[in-house]
Amino acid sequence: xxxxxLILATALGLVIGIAGxxxxxxxxxxxxxxxxxxxxxxxxWYDPMVPDQHxxxxxxxxxxxxxxxxxxxxxLDRPAGVVDIDPREVQNLGVxxxxxxxxxxxxxxxxxxxxxxxxxxxxxxQARVAGIVERLDVRAPLSEVNQGQALLTLLAPDWTAAxxxxxxxxxGRAPGLDELxxxxxxxxxxxxxxxxxxxAVEKSGQAQRRIAxxxxxxxxxxxxxxxxxxxxxxxAPLLRINGxxxxxxxxxxxxxxxxxxxxxxxxxxxxxxxxxxRFTGRIxxxxxxxxxxxxxxxxxxxLRNPDHRLAPGMFARVQIGxxxxxxxxxxxxxxxxxxxxxxxxxxxxxxGHFRAREVRVGAEANGITQIVxxxxxxxxxxxxxxxxxxxxxxxxxTLARLKGGDAxxxxxxxxxxx
Numbered sequence: 001x002x003x004x005x006l007i008l009a010t011a012l013g014l015v016i017g018i019a020g021x022x023x024x025x026x027x028x029x030x031x032x033x034x035x036x037x038x039x040x041x042x043x044x045w046y047d048p049m050v051p052d053q054h055x056x057x058x059x060x061x062x063x064x065x066x067x068x069x070x071x072x073x074x075x076l077d078r079p080a081g082v083v084d085i086d087p088r089e090v091q092n093l094g095v096x097x098x099x100x101x102x103x104x105x106x107x108x109x110x111x112x113x114x115x116x117x118x119x120x121x122x123x124x125x126q127a128r129v130a131g132i133v134e135r136l137d138v139r140a141p142l143s144e145v146n147q148g149q150a151l152l153t154l155l156a157p158d159w160t161a162a163x164x165x166x167x168x169x170x171x172g173r174a175p176g177l178d179e180l181x182x183x184x185x186x187x188x189x190x191x192x193x194x195x196x197x198x199x200a201v202e203k204s205g206q207a208q209r210r211i212a213x214x215x216x217x218x219x220x221x222x223x224x225x226x227x228x229x230x231x232x233x234x235x236a237p238l239l240r241i242n243g244x245x246x247x248x249x250x251x252x253x254x255x256x257x258x259x260x261x262x263x264x265x266x267x268x269x270x271x272x273x274x275x276x277x278r279f280t281g282r283i284x285x286x287x288x289x290x291x292x293x294x295x296x297x298x299x300x301x302x303l304r305n306p307d308h309r310l311a312p313g314m315f316a317r318v319q320i321g322x323x324x325x326x327x328x329x330x331x332x333x334x335x336x337x338x339x340x341x342x343x344x345x346x347x348x349x350x351x352g353h354f355r356a357r358e359v360r361v362g363a364e365a366n367g368i369t370q371i372v373x374x375x376x377x378x379x380x381x382x383x384x385x386x387x388x389x390x391x392x393x394x395x396x397x398t399l400a401r402l403k404g405g406d407a408x409x410x411x412x413x414x415x416x417x418x
Contacts, residue, residue: 042070096384097348100331102377107365108319109261111299113251113269115314118302121243123216127232128192131156134210136228138221138239144308145215145241152226152238154211162187163207170202219243244308249281251318252296260363261286266321267301271314279303279310283320328362329371335381336361336369345375346382354382 044054045068047061058068135153138145145151166184169177188198193211201208222242226232249269253261261283269279287298301318303310336359337344343361348354359374375381 044071045069046071094384095382097380098332098335098383100329100371100375100377100379100381102327103330104327105330105363105365105368105370107260107363108321109253109257111251111253111318111320113249113301113316113318115310115312115316116248116250117222117242117244117312118246118248121217121219121246122222123219123241123243125151125213125216125238125241126192127154127156127213127234127236127238128190129156129158129234131159131211131232133226133228133230133232133238136226138224141221141224143221145219145221147215147218149215150212151215152213154213154232155209156191156211159188159191159193159211160207160209162191163201167201167205167207213238215241217241217243218245244305244310247303247305247310247312249301249303249316249318251299251301251316251320252291252294253286253299253320255290255295255297258286258297261297261299261320267299268319268321269301269303270317270319271310272317273314274309329375329377330368331371331375331381332383333364333367333369334383345371347375348380348382 044056045058046054047063047066048069049066050061050063053063054071055068058070060066061068131154133152134155137150137152162184166181166188169181169184185198188201189195192213193201194214197208197211219241221239223237223240225236226238232238249267251267263283263285265283267281267283269281270277271279281301281303284300284302287300290297299318299320331345335345337346343359344356345359346354347357357374360372362370362372364370
């Protein structure tokens with residue numbers, strides 16, 4: 001009886017031992033290919049900065065002063081082109097995101113410019129008759145003159161003869177001379193004599209042999225083409241007077257921003273010569289020409305210059321008022337990754353899933369970039385921490401290391417043969 005009990009106990013113990021060994025072996029054995037695995041199962045640990053190196057247990061990275069990151073089985077079931085990162089890691093590593101919004105890009109165009117003469121305020125002084133310059137009162141270009149100021153004195157025989165004819169008709173008493181006197185006086189006007197000079201001749205009753213040529217406007221002598229003793233022919237230019245009541249600001253607009261500048265746009269101009277002062281004006285016209293060397297288009301601004309303080313050649317800083325573009329999707333400029341051949345943004349869903357997406361960018365101003373195509377309003381884009389997503393991308397091959405390559409299928413689980 002005792003022997004039977006001993007045999008049964010031994011057999012029972014043997015069965016229990018075999019069952020326990022089989023259970024332990026099954027627990028330790030790797031799951032076969034195709035077998036279901038829990039999404040939270042950790043496949044290995046890795047350093048995000050050196051993602052190709054795998055470790056069997058957690059700990060500190062031997063490469064960087066940071067903890068190893070677990071690679072879970074859930075990452076293997078993600079869609080193609082998507083990178084998964086633990087939300088806690090996203091927060092710890094400072095990954096910032098922003099939401100793309102639909103709106104209108106408003107921007108001020110900054111440009112440089114120079115002061116130039118207003119070419120519409122130019123008067124040319126000519127000789128109406130042949131003569132000789134007896135005296136020159138203005139001897140140097142860029143001399144400032146006032147309206148009515150004497151510029152030079154001419155000896156003109158034709159003027160003297162015309163005055164004598166007019167005075168003879170004035171002294172005549174024969175009937176029917178009124179029309180001849182009026183025609184003779186008009187001839188003096190056509191020869192270039194002013195009303196004041198004609199009245200002086202009428203008052204004195206003697207012809208003036210010397211005629212003073214006066215300034216028809218105030219300004220500066222832009223060009224002086226004669227000297228004392230020189231002979232002049234009828235219609236020959238003697239000098240040119242540039243007005244200073246208004247000046248032009250020729251602003252150089254970069255070609256990339258020329259499309260945002262429109263006529264009549266408000267402009268604020270500052271000059272280093274007058275710190276703290278601002279002059280306001282408007283864009284009068286955009287010259288239809290692009291400088292081949294600087295790739296700029298000239299915008300002409302007209303400024304009033306009542307004190308004649310603004311001198312041609314002065315340097316100016318120009319700020320052209322905000323001009324609007326067509327409404328579109330706007331994102332911070334730091335979210336756009338320029339690869340040289342295309343532009344890419346990283347889109348996240350807020351749950352640790354990120355995907356690189358190629359976009360077509362438009363205008364950029366004040367740190368905001370307009371996305372023309374490839375992104376919708378309301379989507380979240382990554383602003384910083386792209387190195388973490390880059391390391392995950394290099395691990396799975398989905399982002400082609402953010403160099404603009406097309407997404408490739410996900411990498412196979414660790415341990416599988418290439």
